[in-house]
Amino acid sequence: MAAVLEKVRPKGKGEEKEGTLRKNDHEFSDYTRRLLQVVSRLLRRVEKVRNGNGDVKEVGNVLKAVKMKKEELQGQIMRRLFTEVMVLKREKEGLDKRADEIFDKALKVGREKQNLAAEKLYHKSFKIRRRMKKYGGEKRFVVKTPEDEVIKGFPEVEMKWMFGDKEVVVPKAISLHLYHGWKKWREEAKADIKRNLLEDADFGKQYVAERQERILLDRDRVVAKTWYNEEKSRWEMDPMAVPYAVSKKLVEHARIRHDWAMMYIALKGDDKEYFVDIKVT
Structure with a gap:
């Protein structure tokens, strides 16, 4: 027991500030040390009881304190992770919006380029006539x-x-x-x-790798148009992504409810079904 106490006791002359990370620590090492500080008290109480110098009730009280500290630290970790997830989610939404804007601008530029080329060809043909x-x-x-x-x-x-x-x-x-x-x-x-x-084995490996890469890129484009609806507890897909998924042969099966104007789609290699509101298509 003494050896265990020696391991959990903080080393050094002074107490480290809360939130201080040592070299080679991970981001949650501080929470682990704070919990071990309470656990060390529990181990000392257990050692006293084993030596006949302590009360079992004190061990129970310290054990409750350990459990409370554990729940407190878990709550802090979850709140921290939730905050980070929300920040990443907002960044993702911003990037998705920016990507849609860039795509719309590219389409607009493409149409303008085609119109200019057609207009130039028309004027050239008119001069020839x-x-x-x-x-x-x-x-x-x-x-x-x-x-x-x-x-x-x-x-x-x-x-x-x-x-x-x-x-x-x-x-x-x-x-x-x-x-x-x-x-x-x-x-x-x-x-x-x-x-x-x-x-040619090398050609075969290269061919398979290119095919797999193309399939993964097509799949990522479809998955980027999906999201989880927490209010209705289901995965949903943008109706505009359905024709692309069908053309790239990524759909495993589809179920359609004509009376409710909705559809469920499953992608190959995925165990989830995505809800598609076909009223908006």
């Missing part, structure tokens, strides 16, 4: 590679713009990929991947 109409009537037609000349992949399709006998090079002339030969190309591509996976 005004300059070339003197050569004759305007005609547009499509020229494509015959199917029997296509060896693999897609036939090339181009648009020609004529004013009488004069041919005009179309601004940013289109080159389309048609459906012809696509199924055959897809089957050959799959066969090539399977063969490379079997023959």
Whole structure:
């Protein structure tokens, strides 16, 4: 017992200030030391009783004090953790809001860029028409590679713009990929991947790692749109995230209540179901 007392007694000449952290201490070491100070009193009372110099009632009183101190410290730790969690939650909400704002701005910039490109193309086409109409009537037609000349992949399709006998090079002339030969190309591509996976171990590891990384990124984007509703004790998902989850094949199953306009979705590899309010979609 004396050895135990020696371990729990604080070392040093003076008492350390409350909240002081020693070298290599973790953030809750101070709470542990404060509890051990009360425990050391209990051990001293127990030692006195064992030697016949103490009262058992005193041991009971000190034991109650230890329990009360333990509950007090647990309450302080939980309040501290709750405060930190609330701060992190507010920071997360701010980051989510900022991410949505950036996404909306990016979409707006993309639309403006497309509109400017379309407007520029229109003005360029208008100038060509005004300059070339003197050569004759305007005609547009499509020229494509015959199917029997296509060896693999897609036939090339181009648009020609004529004013009488004069041919005009179309601004940013289109080159389309048609459906012809696509199924055959897809089957050959799959066969090539399977063969490379079997023959090249490094390629297989890299391929699997890239696939897993892509799946995890897609999953994180969906999970970022979920939250726990403490008032209703359930997990919920933003309805806007559902089409993305379906397109990326992340949905394990879905249950729909048409009469209540609600849906529950389960993601692959997750044991939770997410409530989706489909009235807002």
